[in-house]
Amino acid sequence: MSYVTHYDLWRELDHFMRQTKLNASQVIELVTKSNAEILGIDHQTGTIEVGKYADLIMMEQNPLENIKALSDVAMVMVRGNLIQTPSVTRIQAVDELLDTVWSI
Numbered sequence: 654m655s656y657v658t659h660y661d662l663w664r665e666l667d668h669f670m671r672q673t674k675l676n677a678s679q680v681i682e683l684v685t686k687s688n689a690e691i692l693g694i695d696h697q698t699g700t701i702e703v704g705k706y707a708d709l710i711m712m713e714q715n716p717l718e719n720i721k722a723l724s725d726v727a728m729v730m731v732r733g734n735l736i737q738t739p740s741v742t743r744i745q746a747v748d749e750l751l752d753t754v755w756s757i
Contacts, residue, residue: 657751660741663716663723664751670720677717707733 657664666680675683689699698706709730714722729736 658744658747660743661724661748661751663720666723667720677720680720681716706731 662684666677666684669675669683670677670680686695686699689695689697696705698708701707701709707730710723710726711728711730712722712725713727714725716722726739729739
Protein backbone atom coordinates (compact mmCIF):
# COMPACT_ATOMS: atom_id res chain seq x y z
CA MET A 654 0.00 0.00 0.00
CA SER A 655 2.04 2.87 -1.30
CA TYR A 656 0.04 5.65 0.34
CA VAL A 657 0.46 4.39 3.91
CA THR A 658 2.99 6.37 5.94
CA HIS A 659 5.97 4.74 7.65
CA TYR A 660 4.39 5.25 11.07
CA ASP A 661 1.13 3.56 10.09
CA LEU A 662 2.30 0.07 9.22
CA TRP A 663 -0.68 -1.20 11.22
CA ARG A 664 -2.91 -0.10 8.33
CA GLU A 665 -1.11 -2.41 5.91
CA LEU A 666 -1.23 -5.24 8.42
CA ASP A 667 -4.93 -4.68 9.02
CA HIS A 668 -5.58 -4.69 5.27
CA PHE A 669 -3.55 -7.88 4.87
CA MET A 670 -5.52 -9.56 7.67
CA ARG A 671 -8.79 -8.55 5.99
CA GLN A 672 -7.66 -10.06 2.68
CA THR A 673 -6.37 -13.32 4.14
CA LYS A 674 -7.28 -15.72 6.91
CA LEU A 675 -4.20 -14.72 8.93
CA ASN A 676 -4.49 -13.37 12.45
CA ALA A 677 -2.46 -10.56 14.05
CA SER A 678 0.19 -12.91 15.41
CA GLN A 679 0.79 -14.47 11.99
CA VAL A 680 0.92 -11.10 10.22
CA ILE A 681 3.35 -9.64 12.77
CA GLU A 682 5.56 -12.70 12.33
CA LEU A 683 5.55 -12.11 8.56
CA VAL A 684 6.80 -8.54 8.92
CA THR A 685 9.45 -9.42 11.50
CA LYS A 686 10.80 -12.96 11.36
CA SER A 687 9.88 -13.79 7.77
CA ASN A 688 11.11 -10.48 6.34
CA ALA A 689 14.41 -10.87 8.20
CA GLU A 690 14.74 -14.33 6.65
CA ILE A 691 13.97 -13.01 3.15
CA LEU A 692 16.57 -10.27 3.59
CA GLY A 693 19.14 -12.74 4.92
CA ILE A 694 19.53 -10.91 8.23
CA ASP A 695 17.62 -13.35 10.42
CA HIS A 696 20.86 -14.22 12.23
CA GLN A 697 20.87 -10.61 13.51
CA THR A 698 17.22 -9.58 13.90
CA GLY A 699 13.60 -10.57 13.34
CA THR A 700 13.09 -12.57 16.53
CA ILE A 701 13.94 -12.14 20.20
CA GLU A 702 16.88 -14.44 20.87
CA VAL A 703 20.19 -14.34 22.71
CA GLY A 704 22.88 -12.91 20.46
CA LYS A 705 20.55 -10.96 18.19
CA TYR A 706 20.14 -7.20 18.08
CA ALA A 707 17.60 -5.94 20.57
CA ASP A 708 15.31 -4.28 18.03
CA LEU A 709 11.94 -3.89 19.72
CA ILE A 710 8.92 -1.66 19.99
CA MET A 711 6.74 -1.41 23.08
CA MET A 712 3.10 -0.39 23.13
CA GLU A 713 0.58 0.33 25.88
CA GLN A 714 -1.97 -1.96 24.24
CA ASN A 715 -1.57 -5.49 22.88
CA PRO A 716 -1.42 -5.55 19.06
CA LEU A 717 -2.47 -9.20 19.12
CA GLU A 718 -5.84 -8.02 20.44
CA ASN A 719 -6.07 -4.93 18.20
CA ILE A 720 -3.56 -4.40 15.40
CA LYS A 721 -4.11 -0.64 15.59
CA ALA A 722 -2.17 -0.71 18.89
CA LEU A 723 0.93 -0.59 16.67
CA SER A 724 0.05 3.03 15.90
CA ASP A 725 0.84 4.11 19.45
CA VAL A 726 4.45 3.15 20.14
CA ALA A 727 5.47 3.95 23.71
CA MET A 728 9.18 3.03 23.50
CA VAL A 729 11.65 1.81 20.91
CA MET A 730 14.82 -0.20 21.34
CA VAL A 731 17.31 -0.19 18.46
CA ARG A 732 20.28 -2.52 18.83
CA GLY A 733 19.80 -2.36 22.58
CA ASN A 734 19.59 1.43 22.78
CA LEU A 735 16.36 2.54 24.41
CA ILE A 736 14.41 5.50 23.06
CA GLN A 737 11.95 6.23 25.87
CA THR A 738 9.94 8.92 24.14
CA PRO A 739 9.96 8.23 20.40
CA SER A 740 8.33 10.87 18.25
CA VAL A 741 7.17 11.05 14.68
CA THR A 742 5.98 13.91 12.57
CA ARG A 743 2.54 12.95 11.38
CA ILE A 744 1.06 14.10 8.10
CA GLN A 745 -2.42 15.19 9.12
CA ALA A 746 -3.92 15.37 5.62
CA VAL A 747 -2.75 11.84 4.80
CA ASP A 748 -3.94 10.52 8.17
CA GLU A 749 -7.38 12.02 7.68
CA LEU A 750 -7.69 10.57 4.19
CA LEU A 751 -6.56 7.14 5.32
CA ASP A 752 -9.00 7.30 8.25
CA THR A 753 -11.87 7.66 5.75
CA VAL A 754 -10.69 4.52 3.96
CA TRP A 755 -10.48 2.54 7.19
CA SER A 756 -13.92 3.60 8.34
CA ILE A 757 -15.53 1.73 5.44
